[in-house]
Amino acid sequence: MREPEDTVTLTCTVNGQPVHAQVPARQHLADFLREHLELKGTHLGCEHGVCGSCTVILDQQPVRGCLVLAAQADGATLETIEGAVQSHRVTDLVDAFVERNAAQCGFCSPAMILTAAHLLEHHANPSRAEVREHLSGNYCRCTGYEAIVDAVINTAALRRKKEGA
């Protein structure tokens, strides 16, 4: 049996940058991102896989950063909110969230943005019900969700308009 302080070697790509690190075997991905890489936009709300605040993109899939061990990300490509913002992939979504006041305390927001971005990449024209369904792994305790749904729908419409133009 491994001791708590045992470490493993991790090689992965985070936000386009190669990362090579020695990490505690038991450390989850969100702690690794926050503590080792200082990517503080990944938030921890429950650490048992429910609230969704720690959502990051692992090999193009949204995952709970608290349910994945850092060691499991070996060889993977990761994107956090910092990377999504830097690559301008979510600029229009963020604009729409600001415009619609689709956040209050902001603790759930970066993960909400990543999850919404994932939806829009796979579904150009979601219904309100589909948006609500897709975002139901991301808890928000401040808003009534409605502004968030509006912001996602508005972004989808703008993107379609841009594609069509």
Added chain:
Amino acid sequence: MDARTPTSPASGYVGQALPRKDLRRLLEGKGCYVDNVVLPRMVHAVFVRSPYAHAKIQSIDTQQARQAPGVLCVVTGPELASLCRPWVGVISHLQGMQSVPQWPLAMERVRWNGEPVVAIVAATRAQAEDAAARVEIDFEELPAVVDEEAALLPDTPLIHPELGTNLCWQRQVESGDVDAAFAQADAVVAATFTTSRHTHVTLEPRSILASFNPGDGQLTVWHSTQVPHMMHWMLSHHLQVPESQVRVIAPDVGGSFGLKIHVYGDEMATVALSKMLGRPVKFVADRMESFMSDFHARGHRVHARMAVSKAGQIQAIEMDDLQSLGPFGSYPRGGVNEGRQVINLVGAAYGVDVYRGSTRVVFQNKAMYGQYRSVGHPVACMVTEGLVEQAAAAIGMDSAEFRRRNYIAPEAFPKKLVTGPVLERLSQHEAHDKLLALMNYSGLRQEQAAGRAKGVLRGIGLASFLEMSNPSSATYGRGGVAIASQDTCALRLLPSGTIFCTASINEFGQGANTVCAQIVATTVGVSIDAIRVSLGDTDVAPYGGGNWGSRGTGIGGEAVLQAAKTLRRNVLAFAAVLLGCDVATLEIRDSQVVDAGSTQARISLQELAGIAHFNTEKIPAGFNPELAVHASYAQRTYDGICTNGIQGSHVEVDPETGDVRLLGHWVVEDCGTVINPLLVDEQVRGGVVQGIGAALYEQCLYSPEGQLLNCTLADYHVPLAREMPDIVVGHTCSPTATSELGAKGAGEAGVAGASAAVLNAINDALRPLGASLYGLPATPQRILSALHLASDRYKS
């Protein structure tokens, strides 16, 4: 917008739906919550908590834990006691309220499952958690008091034998001839209403980072809090650091809802540990310990009945509320305000003068208990509006019409309630009509009737509510509690002609920054982009109450307005001296001092500020420009400014599964002057969703032994996007005359009425089957039980 709001027509931001300036930072993951702050030599605290609801601590063996890797110290309650003065959670003007001293960590006994017992500090949180598992505590389990109804029975053990009772506080009110009213009524309706205990579930858990510097005796605390100045006082007083050497910084706060306005033992212990170690100590609660150690709220059992006439007049109400507290009065806010508001607000929306009310608050061996958004309001609303629905049905009147007949007549204001508070002015009739139009009430009723014929169980529920806001010192100060009832704003004109604004109110997502900027920009006459707002740091912001009880905009906003008026006056006076003209001929528009008549620019704020700061030789002798100003405001006319609103819910109940589908929800509320409808509307929606959570899902479940059974977000369900309806929000606007701004609270409105509206809608849906329920949350299980009970009754 109200005519009294001082807005120059060309550049008024008050009333505009402006997006928040600080939102992009949060959305992009660049927010700074307490856990994001990392300091040199910082270490981490974790706590060993009581596994029992009530037990004697026989012995604590910390030796193994002390030897664990990375551990700096392991500290028990008695060891920490000398570093922190205990507190007693009572409010002195609530007659008869009692509690006992409480220390940061348990002393000889534990009194709830989750009470912190031992603190461990280690280099990393993981190491501290490892060490916590090595602490051995020998407990002798004692019988626990976990049933509110049994708390006052003679055979029930006492949580605090020195008090001789498990009663924390009680109040009785009697007005008019209640018995005669019930004896003579055309109909009497009654029910027993229950609400579960629930809790705030802020997504950011409670978090604190304390840094005591032994070099200069300075204590700096980064704290996820709504009330930096209150905490400033508490830390100074209890940890015995001079007030002048305490600094509290509330950085970004990840949700609060009344959770983060209390003194918590584990947080005080963290600060004491920093003082002990002379280095920064961080504590961030995990989710399981949040459920066990965050304050809980609600948890009422209310027997109530109402007497009505055939004509639809409410003639009397009698109600008896039993509220379950934790094992101590909460500090510093008492924790009995739920019961205090329930007894004040039952029947209050209808000005019921013939009233017998009783509230008893009992100690329980359950988690600490205190304020949760919309204190007591949802319970009072559920009781009143549940009785209203029953009464209307009993006399065969539509419940909307029944309400309209019972609202307080506009000419009756200010209306003194028999329980004490005075209602300044309400807009009930207007709000009512607006809501019925918004939701197409008559259309929904027709649709409901058509659906019923096909066996579709749809229900429509209304709930008219009151909302207390802008509290005076009657809430705390008068009861000897060190919580400021005033707020202060400080403004200064910077050399660039822009304005720095700080105030004692706080930002935790509701948009206080933006509200301040809107008021300052409008009042002074500058672009909103010329305002920088900084809140939440006691070294920067002036002293004041902060945000709770829907006071931020109503009280803090008025201080901001008055400070801005002073700055404007001073700028104009200075400009008049520089220009050698009459001040009455000048105005400020778009950061320019202009001629009031021609609007021709005379001097820019930048040039004027440059003279004031750099080129003082240009200032005529004998004149001293004052371009750093402040103003304070306290609402002193009423105990609080009461406002109102009404909600409507449309639901469908599945009689096979007991599931409730929310088809629509509507709110009309009156927060007086609306500073920013974009912010108000989503805050109201967020409140509605919290109220729906209480109505359908949320409950802290305890075993008979006092074990908290659901400590994860998988077991304690909070509303998800897919379960929530779109929510239509409308406003009526009756500004308070107690301030120039005229703003009243909006933060409580959503929660205040949502649970009652949903419950009434469910009962409306069930009515054809003869079923009803009055216990929240209305889980599928409870709905099916109600249906079975009704069908058994039908069979027999």
